[in-house]
Amino acid sequence: MAQFIPRQVFPNYGAIPRSYFLGHHRAGLTQMKNMLASIDYVVECRDYRAPVTSINPVFEEALGKKRRIVVYTKRDLGSVPKSSARQVTENKVRGFDPNSAVFFTSSASRADVSQIIKHLRNDAAAPDKLTGSRVMVVGMPNVGKSTLINHLRNHGVGKAKALKTGGQPGITRKIASPVKIIERDSGAHVYVLDTPGVFMPYVPDAENMLKLALCGCVKDAIISPVTLVDYLLYKINLHDAQAYQRWSEPTNEVMPLLENFARKTGLLGKGGVPIIDSAALHLVQKWRQGDIGRFLLDDLDAEKRQRDDPDYKPPMSMSQALRIERVTRKNRSDVNSSSE
Numbered sequence: 001m002a003q004f005i006p007r008q009v010f011p012n013y014g015a016i017p018r019s020y021f022l023g024h025h026r027a028g029l030t031q032m033k034n035m036l037a038s039i040d041y042v043v044e045c046r047d048y049r050a051p052v053t054s055i056n057p058v059f060e061e062a063l064g065k066k067r068r069i070v071v072y073t074k075r076d077l078g079s080v081p082k083s084s085a086r087q088v089t090e091n092k093v094r095g096f097d098p099n100s101a102v103f104f105t106s107s108a109s110r111a112d113v114s115q116i117i118k119h120l121r122n123d124a125a126a127p128d129k130l131t132g133s134r135v136m137v138v139g140m141p142n143v144g145k146s147t148l149i150n151h152l153r154n155h156g157v158g159k160a161k162a163l164k165t166g167g168q169p170g171i172t173r174k175i176a177s178p179v180k181i182i183e184r185d186s187g188a189h190v191y192v193l194d195t196p197g198v199f200m201p202y203v204p205d206a207e208n209m210l211k212l213a214l215c216g217c218v219k220d221a222i223i224s225p226v227t228l229v230d231y232l233l234y235k236i237n238l239h240d241a242q243a244y245q246r247w248s249e250p251t252n253e254v255m256p257l258l259e260n261f262a263r264k265t266g267l268l269g270k271g272g273v274p275i276i277d278s279a280a281l282h283l284v285q286k287w288r289q290g291d292i293g294r295f296l297l298d299d300l301d302a303e304k305r306q307r308d309d310p311d312y313k314p315p316m317s318m319s320q321a322l323r324i325e326r327v328t329r330k331n332r333s334d335v336n337s338s339s340e
C-alpha cells in the first residue's frame with residue numbers, strides 16, 4: 001500500500017467568523033476592571049492544548065499590572081504523563097512567560113493543584129492584611145476556571161465543589177462571591193473569585209479561531225462541525241494518522257472519515273444514511289475527551305522563531321481588536337439591512 005502523506009497545509013479556511021465577543025464578555029471585563037482595586041493577585045488560565053492561541057491580550061491590557069501566575073489547564077488532554085515530550089513542551093511554554101510563575105494542571109491531579117496552593121500560600125497570602133487576600137481567576141470561556149477553583153478549594157480547605165462547571169462555554173456569567181481556598185491562623189485567609197470567560201474581541205487569524213473552537217472556547221453552533229473535523233483531521237495526521245484507526249484508514253478526506261465514523265458508531269438516519277453533522281460533533285467531542293491523541297494545536301517552535309524575528313509584531317492591542325470588532329459588526333448589520 002502507498003505510504004500515507006498528510007496535508008502539510010490546511011487548504012481552505014473559508015468564511016470562518018473571527019469574533020465571539022459576547023455581551024456578557026464585555027460586561028464581565030468591565031466588572032473585572034472596576035473590581036481591580038480590591039484584588040491582590042490574578043490567576044490567568046490558558047488552555048494547555050493551545051498555549052499560545054489561548055493567550056487573550058485583553059487580560060494583559062486590563063489586568064497586566066497585578067501580580068499574577070499563569071495556569072495551563074487540561075494538561076491531561078494535551079500530553080502524556082511522565083513523558084519526556086511533556087517536559088520539553090512545558091519548558092518551551094514557560095519560555096514564553098519569563099516574568100510569571102507558570103503551572104500546568106490536570107483537574108484530576110492532586111499534585112498539580114497542590115503546587116498552586118503552595119505557591120499561593122507563599123505569594124498571594126498577605127500576612128499583614130488582616131482581611132485576607134483576594135485572587136481573581138480569569139481566562140477564555142470554558143478553559144476550566146471554575147473547575148480549578150473547585151479543586152483549589154477542595155485541596156486547600158477540604159470543602160466540596162462550590163461552583164457550577166460544564167462542557168460548553170458561558171456557564172459563569174458574573175463575577176462570583178469569593179471562595180476561601182487557604183486558611184491562616186491570623187484570619188488573613190486567601191479567597192478566590194471566579195469570573196465569566198472572556199473571548200478576544202477579534203481573532204486576526206482564521207486558523208486560531210478553529211483552534212479555539214476545537215478547545216471549546218466557542219459555542220459549537222458558531223463554526224460548521226465538518227470544517228472543525230476537517231481541521232482536526234489535518235492536525236491529527238501531522239501528529240499520528242493511526243489515532244483514528246478504529247474508524248478509518250489514514251486519510252486526508254473528511255467526508256469518508258465521517259461516513260465511516262457514523263456507520264461504526266450507529267449515527268445513521270432514514271435508510272441507513274450517515275448523519276454527518278452529528279458524526280462531526282461526536283468526533284470533536286471524542287478529541288476533547290482525549291480519546292483521539294493528546295497533542296498541542298500550536299506549533300511552539302514556529303512561535304519561538306516568530307518571536308525571535310527582529311521584525312516580530314506582538315498580537316494586536318485591545319483597542320485595535322475592539323475597533324475591528326466594531327467595524328465587522330457594523331458591516332454585518334449594513335449587509336443585513338440592505339438585504340431586507
Ligand SMILES: Nc1nc2c(ncn2[C@@H]2O[C@H](COP(=O)(O)OP(=O)(O)OP(=O)(O)O)[C@@H](O)[C@H]2O)c(=O)[nH]1
Pocket residue numbers: 073074075076077105106107108139140141142143144145146147148164165166167168169170171172173195196197198
Ligand atoms: N480533562 C479535563 N477536563 C477539564 C479540566 N479542567 C476543566 N475541565 C472540563 O472543562 C469544562 C469547562 O470547565 P469549567 O470549569 O466550567 O470552565 P470555565 O472556564 O469556568 O467556563 P466558563 O463558565 O465558560 O467561563 C468542564 O467540562 C470541565 O470538566 C482538566 O484539567 N482536564
